Each structure stands twice: as structure tokens, then as C-alpha cells.
Amino acid sequence: MISVQNLWFSYEPDDRKRPNPDKKYALRDISLEIDKRPTAIIGQNGAGKTTFVRILKGLLTANRGAVTVMGEDVSRTTAARLARNIGLVFQNPNDQLFKKTVMDEAMFGPLNIGMGEGAARKSVMRALDIMELSDKLDTNPHDLALSDKKLLCIASVMAMDTDIIILDEPTISQDYVGREKVKRVIRLLRDEGKSVMTIIHDMDFVAECFERIIVFNEGEKLLDGGAKEVFSDAEMLKKAHLEPPYALQLAISMGLGEVCLTEADVIRCMMEA
Amino acid sequence: MKKVIVENLKYRYPAMKQLALDEISFEVEEGEKIGVIGRNSSGKSTLCQALVGLTPHFYKGTYGGRVIVDGLEIKHATVSEAALKVGIVFQNPFTQVTGAKLTVYEEVAFGLENMGLSRAEMIEKVDRALHLLNIYPFRNQNPFSLSGGQMQRMAIAGIIAMRPSIIVLDEPTSQLDPQGTEEVFSAMDELSAEGMTVVIVEHKMEKVAQYCDKILVMKDGKRAAFDTPAKVFSRDDLSELGVCAPVYTNICKALGKKEGAYYPVTLAGAARVLGARR
Amino acid sequence: MKSLSLYVERDSFIHRVDPITKLFYIFAAIIVPFVMKDLTVSIVCAAVSLILLAVGKVLRNAITVFACLFLIMITIFLIQALANINNATVVFSISGIHFYAEGMINGVKIIMRMTDMVAAFLILILTTKPSDLVEDLIRAGFSPRIGYVIMSIFQIVPHMAGAIDVITDAQRARGVETKGSLPVRIKAFLPLLGPVVLNSFMNTKERAMALEVRAFDAKNKKSFLNEAVNFRHAMAYRVLFVLLAVSAVAWRAGGVLL
Numbered sequence: 001m002i003s004v005q006n007l008w009f010s011y012e013p014d015d016r017k018r019p020n021p022d023k024k025y026a027l028r029d030i031s032l033e034i035d036k037r038p039t040a041i042i043g044q045n046g047a048g049k050t051t052f053v054r055i056l057k058g059l060l061t062a063n064r065g066a067v068t069v070m071g072e073d074v075s076r077t078t079a080a081r082l083a084r085n086i087g088l089v090f091q092n093p094n095d096q097l098f099k100k101t102v103m104d105e106a107m108f109g110p111l112n113i114g115m116g117e118g119a120a121r122k123s124v125m126r127a128l129d130i131m132e133l134s135d136k137l138d139t140n141p142h143d144l145a146l147s148d149k150k151l152l153c154i155a156s157v158m159a160m161d162t163d164i165i166i167l168d169e170p171t172i173s174q175d176y177v178g179r180e181k182v183k184r185v186i187r188l189l190r191d192e193g194k195s196v197m198t199i200i201h202d203m204d205f206v207a208e209c210f211e212r213i214i215v216f217n218e219g220e221k222l223l224d225g226g227a228k229e230v231f232s233d234a235e236m237l238k239k240a241h242l243e244p245p246y247a248l249q250l251a252i253s254m255g256l257g258e259v260c261l262t263e264a265d266v267i268r269c270m271m272e273a
Numbered sequence: 274m275k276k277v278i279v280e281n282l283k284y285r286y287p288a289m290k291q292l293a294l295d296e297i298s299f300e301v302e303e304g305e306k307i308g309v310i311g312r313n314s315s316g317k318s319t320l321c322q323a324l325v326g327l328t329p330h331f332y333k334g335t336y337g338g339r340v341i342v343d344g345l346e347i348k349h350a351t352v353s354e355a356a357l358k359v360g361i362v363f364q365n366p367f368t369q370v371t372g373a374k375l376t377v378y379e380e381v382a383f384g385l386e387n388m389g390l391s392r393a394e395m396i397e398k399v400d401r402a403l404h405l406l407n408i409y410p411f412r413n414q415n416p417f418s419l420s421g422g423q424m425q426r427m428a429i430a431g432i433i434a435m436r437p438s439i440i441v442l443d444e445p446t447s448q449l450d451p452q453g454t455e456e457v458f459s460a461m462d463e464l465s466a467e468g469m470t471v472v473i474v475e476h477k478m479e480k481v482a483q484y485c486d487k488i489l490v491m492k493d494g495k496r497a498a499f500d501t502p503a504k505v506f507s508r509d510d511l512s513e514l515g516v517c518a519p520v521y522t523n524i525c526k527a528l529g530k531k532e533g534a535y536y537p538v539t540l541a542g543a544a545r546v547l548g549a550r551r
Numbered sequence: 552m553k554s555l556s557l558y559v560e561r562d563s564f565i566h567r568v569d570p571i572t573k574l575f576y577i578f579a580a581i582i583v584p585f586v587m588k589d590l591t592v593s594i595v596c597a598a599v600s601l602i603l604l605a606v607g608k609v610l611r612n613a614i615t616v617f618a619c620l621f622l623i624m625i626t627i628f629l630i631q632a633l634a635n636i637n638n639a640t641v642v643f644s645i646s647g648i649h650f651y652a653e654g655m656i657n658g659v660k661i662i663m664r665m666t667d668m669v670a671a672f673l674i675l676i677l678t679t680k681p682s683d684l685v686e687d688l689i690r691a692g693f694s695p696r697i698g699y700v701i702m703s704i705f706q707i708v709p710h711m712a713g714a715i716d717v718i719t720d721a722q723r724a725r726g727v728e729t730k731g732s733l734p735v736r737i738k739a740f741l742p743l744l745g746p747v748v749l750n751s752f753m754n755t756k757e758r759a760m761a762l763e764v765r766a767f768d769a770k771n772k773k774s775f776l777n778e779a780v781n782f783r784h785a786m787a788y789r790v791l792f793v794l795l796a797v798s799a800v801a802w803r804a805g806g807v808l809l
Binding site: 043044045046091092094145146147148169172173174175176177178201203204241242243245246247249250253254263266267270271 | 311312313314364365367420421422423444447448449450451452453454476479515516517519520521523524527528540541543544547548
């Protein structure tokens, strides 16, 4: 669905006359293919995760390398056209919200990519229902709590019904209940055959919802594989300044032989023993 | 010595029917670390504002009861007076930037300038705060050029540089990676060992359980529980309170393994109770 | 991030002069040529200000500003040369249009005064950090609140410009075309202004709280992280500038009386 070949990106502009040799690259030589598996990108703050997804979305342009989304070359199209295929929930909800009511905010994307009024309304109401925001249609998004703003951002992108959805830190400031809502949405989207990607710091959440994990470190792709494979590579995780999910940490410190990623895994493993 | 005394605190926002804070009472000893947990809009942020006087001085509305912080009754002090005793780190670090300083270093020193400290004292305190929060390398950058996580660290540094006897943090690690979160909690640990009292709102239960001496659970503006992490997380009615225990506690609960009267709440505790096997 | 400040970092004598003394200079540089009304005085004052810019190693940076003023200056000169009320002596004519001596002299006088005034302000603006000026004013008893407002303009205006980029991205991300022909771009840009201005207003209350929780209104005297620019002969220069202004006024008043 997405193909990335030898991608390089720097925030420092090249001098027009001579290329800047000591330019710092935010992303270095990234190559990967995104398929339908729910995929989490993990890594330290500043590892290049957000930069990477902004390139996929067409909001930033790569210096070198090729990116295609659903067969379309990102460098030959505009972010507006890409929006039909790929949705991005921004990290900071305050950067994404700009309409006066919850309803207008959620309708904005679907109407812009050419969904009919009726279809858009149906899609929006479904998304807002899932997020339990349908009783706040006339509220100004800026009056919502931060956690609800984030859920509104997710609903607004979900309503656009794109084949690919990227969630940048979807669980920010969510409480237990909000976290469960986000989990439900991710599973729902997966079941509908959409490709879901996320950037996230909550490793237990990753273990519960995502099959594939890509580890970024200082602008490079460090690891790419199944959740069990990645989380059991202690050395690489340490290099990326990450730690395994809490459940796995417990399993490791008890010396359980199996790679138990979640609470349920550990409990099952202990019961069997 | 009691550093925070909250007595029957009641507060209602203007034009709201429900009380945001409903008869809240609790006391905190010097150097204690208190974790505040609960569902969103259960009153955690409002409580933080009340502890530093933003409620009722900035947020008008119906106010009742007392908040006494380091001997100062908040209702009768200005926010600036209270700020010398109790510091607050807002949920959104962006709103904490003063917007009048061109570098991170100057931004962190802002409170110290208002306190009228000497230049030498300022430099010592700002340096320490920047090192403690690991943002010393960014000291010459423009505050608005920082990432969310760096801004969060700067906001904390700006408050701890002022050395208040109490610090209130409203979800200070929401934009930080696991290592950054750990660094903030261990910085708080270090400061509390020096006698600073810490009140921290946080959704990461494993960290709260590991670092906090007591936990205050808020529900619908009320105090639903106020006790040690082991006692709070051992309760059977957590889901009714809208909170979830740490992963370690949940596993021990499912397996029925207690340590004494309560379930363990930390990695070490859980490993001890469940027993290592090879 | 872009900054609104025009400060140019250089090592020069002028940079080491404290901001308040520079304000005194501006005061004298405006008063003297205006009250003396003499062409030579205007030329001398303009020359002094330009020389000071050169000493401050910022003459090049000042040229851009003067380039912008050039058109206005030419216009003033032509209007004066052709249409001053006192015009009597024709100096030369170009295809029937007469240029008069009185007007040309007056035109040069006005241009010199403008040059002097603009250069005097540029000395302050180009060689002084805004924060140094504001902090010095607060030390001299100016309200810290007004000082904050001045400083925040330097930060918050560029930040609002940044906010436009942020919202543009939010719109592009959800299918708004912001690239292409001018009408397309204008159509995408106009709706942005509302939210940007609105957001910055909503931040005002939060900003006020941010200041208070950092003890902005504490009763004690403020101190400053940055040391005041310590200029040894500040007082002598300030007195000199006041004396110059006062004697110009006195000379003029004397002239009128006689």
C-alpha cells in the first residue's frame, strides 16, 4: 500500500549554490513496505517518526528517495490529492482543529475529498458515535478537554474513510476508558481491511493492538518485524532507548521461557505452568 | 510537617450545574509524593488549579472550604504570592511559555527574575534545573522552536528552578517517550528527597505505583480514595472508580497472589510474589 | 524561527553604549535640527548620525531602510523644488518646468532631517537587543507589564505567522488544495485568518496565568538575568545630549526675542 525506497530527509535547506556537506538528516536511507498489518512505529522523541509520516502524507518533501502511496508517486502529487487515500491524525490536537463546532470539524475532511453530503454525514455520525462525542455536535472543539480533542481528531480522520490511516500518538492524555476506545477503533479499522499505522510510546498498547513493529532510532530504521520478534530483541531496544511492555518485563524477570507480550499472555502462561 | 491541607474544598465553574470539586479533603506531609488519578474530567486539573490559587482567582465561580499550602491560605493570597510556595506545571506546556523570552535559558530564569534573585543565584538554579530535566543542550534555542516533549521539560524546569516547597504537575509526561518519562519521575524523586512535596496527575499507573507514596483517586469531583498505592490498587472496585491498576497488579490479581494483605504494584514486587522460575 | 528583531550582532563602540543613552541621543538628534532650522546644522546632524551607524558597523544594514525611503525623499525634493510657496529664484528649467533655489534648499533640509531622524532610530534598533532596551527601561522605573507586552510582540507575532503554517497543514491533510494558481491559494488562505487570530486571543488568559504562576506580580523588586549594559560615561553623554538640545532651544528662543 505504501512503498518507501532509500528515503533521505533534512530540515536544513540546501544552499542554492553549493550543497551543504554537514547537513543533519532527520531521516537516513529508510526503505520499507507498508502492508495491511497494523503497524506501530516506535522510537525516542526526535527519532524521526513524525517526520516520516508527514512525508508519507505529502506534508513534507523528501530530499532523496521514492515514496509511493497506493501506486501514486508522492512527489508528483499534492497533499490534498493524497488525502483521498491516506489520513493522518496529528500528534497535537491543537494543530489539527480549526472549525467552530465538532460537527463542522468532522465534516470538513469528508466534504473536501468529494464525499456527498449525505454519505459524509453518515460517516461522521458513525465515527463520532464510536468516540462518544455525538452529544457534543455544537460544541466548539477548543472547549473540549485535551483527551476529547484527540478523540475528535481521530473521528474526523476516520470519517474520511481512507484506505490508510496513520495515528500519531493516539493515546495522549487518554484515561483508561479513552484508551479502550482507541483500541476498539484500531481493531475496527483493521477488521474493515484498512491499513492502520501508529506512532506511540505506550508499549503495552502496542503489544495489544499491533502485529508489526518498526523501530526508529536517530533517523534510521533499526528494526522491522513482528511484535514478538522486536520486543524480545533486548539489545536493539536498549540501543533505541526503549523498554519492552510491562507484561513482558515481568515475564522476563520471572524467567518465563515464552515471550509473553500482554497481561493475558502472562496470566495464561502462569496458569499453564 | 503538613505541607498541603485541603479541607472540604468545593468548587463550581460559572454556568455549570455540577460541582467540579465536591467536598475534597486530604493532607500531605513534607517531601511526600502524591499521585492523582481518575477519569478525565473527574476534577484532577481543577484540583491542581485550586492548589495554586488559579481557582478561585482566575476561574471565578462558587468556592468553599480551604486550601492551605505551606501555611498560606490560598484564598487570601494572590497567585503570585502563592507561586513562591507552590509551583504548577500545566497540562499543555505551550500555554506555560511566557512568550517574552528569546531563549530557553531566559525562559527558565523568568520566575527567578520576578523573585528578585541575584544573577549568581539565578545561574546556579537555572543550570541545575536544565541539567535535571536534560535540556541543557537546548538552552540557547527559542522556546517556541522546541518539540512538545522538550517544551514539557522546559515548563517543569521553569517551575523547579523557583524551588517552591510544593510542586503540582498536571500530566507532565504526556508527550514524552518512556526514557523521558522515567527521567521526569526520577527528577521528582530527587527533589522530594530534598524535601520538595510533589503532587502529580498521571495516567501511567506503573509509574505512579512505583514512585508515589500515596494515591488520590478522583471521581466526579469527589475524593474516591486516598491511600498507599498497594491499598488503592488492591481494591476490587477500581473499574467503578474509572481507573485501572498497573499491569503487574492485574496479573497478580488474576492469579490470586498477594504480598501480605495487598497485591504488589511494582515489577519487583510482582516478580517476588510470583516467584522466579528457570 | 524568524524574529522581528532587527538587532545586528557586532562588536563596536556603539554596541557597548547602553540603550537609555541611545534614547537621549535620539532626543537630541531630533530636537537640534528642528529648532535650529539651519541647512548646515541639518547636514551636520545627518552626517553625525550616519557616521555613528558606520562606527556601529551597521551602515550596510541601514542602507535597506534608506533605499525604501529614497522614493519618498525624491518626491519631497521635487514638490519643494517646483511648488514651495517661497519659490522665487529659478535655478534651471527642464522642458518648461522651473526648479527654484528656495524650494531646493528647503527640500534638502527636510531630507537631511529625515535622514538624521531615521539614522538616529536605526542606531538604537540595529545595535540594541530589544530585551536590553526593555530591561533597562524597567530598571529605570518603567512598568514591567508594558515591558512584557513589548517583548511579547517580538515573540508572539512570528509565532502567529507559524500558526498559519500549522493550520495550512491541517487543511492540506484533509484535502484542501493550497498549491496552484493565486485564486486557489487566496481561497485557501483567507479562512485561516479567523482561527489564527481567535486562537491567539484565547491564549491570552492562559498566558496571564502562566505569568502569575511564575510570580510576575510578586511585590518584591525584580532582578535580571542579563546584566545591564555597563557604559562608563553614560551620564556624561546623557548630560551632553540634553545640553545640546537645551542650547539649541535657547539659541532659537534668543533669536526670536532679539
